[in-house]
Amino acid sequence: MGEKKVIITISREFGSGGHSIAMEVAKRLNIPYYDKELIKQVALKTGLDSNFIEQMGEYSTTSIFDFFNSYGARNDLMNGMNVNDFLWVMQRQVILDLAKQGSCVIVGRCADYILRDDPDAYHFFVRADEDFKAERIVRLYGESDKPVGERIKEKDGKRAANYKHFTGRKWGMCECYDMSFNTAKLGIDRVVELILEAIK
């Protein structure tokens, strides 16, 4: 690369296209995109199952987590913490380590908050109007028993609760991000261009 280091965090509403945007930005910049890889590293560090981390690392609330306190986490590392706080500490450390290693794109997992004081980091929030998200969700993930509006509400509600619990901040406030985008208005391709332009 030889270029200046850049850490990009992308927070996103369910169905907004934030995930596709993150992958495309990483590809265009030729830098790593952390999602499954991040989870694998957290699994290695904690001894917890990848599927469990994937669900709980972003959608937990204390009440759900209390239920899992006797799950299979490595008790020697947990040192009396309950499993949600333990996972938070480990996930935070993995994110800080990845950001130290070099340029990358990280999606979700409160990375905007964890890296809020990193001078090389840009924090983006991707949202969209309800109709746009509903159409995309049904097209990409198919129908389910629940109406799509309810699926959005549930998934983003859990993200917001998890974010509030661990950061004390309100999810989706402009003050948490350097830029936010409405993909319904701007289009996914244009948001990719705008992010590349912003970090130049």
Add this chain to the structure above:
Amino acid sequence: MGEKKVIITISREFGSGGHSIAMEVAKRLNIPYYDKELIKQVALKTGLDSNFIEQMGEYSTTSIFDFFNSYGARNDLMNGMNVNDFLWVMQRQVILDLAKQGSCVIVGRCADYILRDDPDAYHFFVRADEDFKAERIVRLYGESDKPVGERIKEKDGKRAANYKHFTGRKWGMCECYDMSFNTAKLGIDRVVELILEAIK
């Protein structure tokens, strides 16, 4: 012009540079920028004083306004409304009329909410980190008796209360805007470029 119509609303934190950005965007697009002109039109419609409208049209809360219920507004038009609701109705009508006339840039005054269903409208929110705003405010407007942090809190607090009262929405949430910007990170010039790129 001959180009497609575009309405740009810019909401901004005190000291963020949103006002300079709005003026520069209007200049670059060669379209009207409404601030004083909007107030003049509201004054004509209502019989209220321009200074009063400038203050109360954006910084009112119900409690402040109740005090002014016997101010000099034209009672034939007010039709039993108190003066804050009356001013809101008139200001809203002026904004809708201006947007109908053609491309323009409108700053503040809940224009993002009033024009939320206008397909030609783009809604932007300009914010900045605290230090950046404090430095700009002292440089541009000078010192005052109050610490600059308090001045920011007071002015933006009134904007947020006014916004909440008339729109029911929380000021500064990503969901109210098509894009938001942190000028401390991006720089004022780059935000101008990003807005021009976004509406292309």
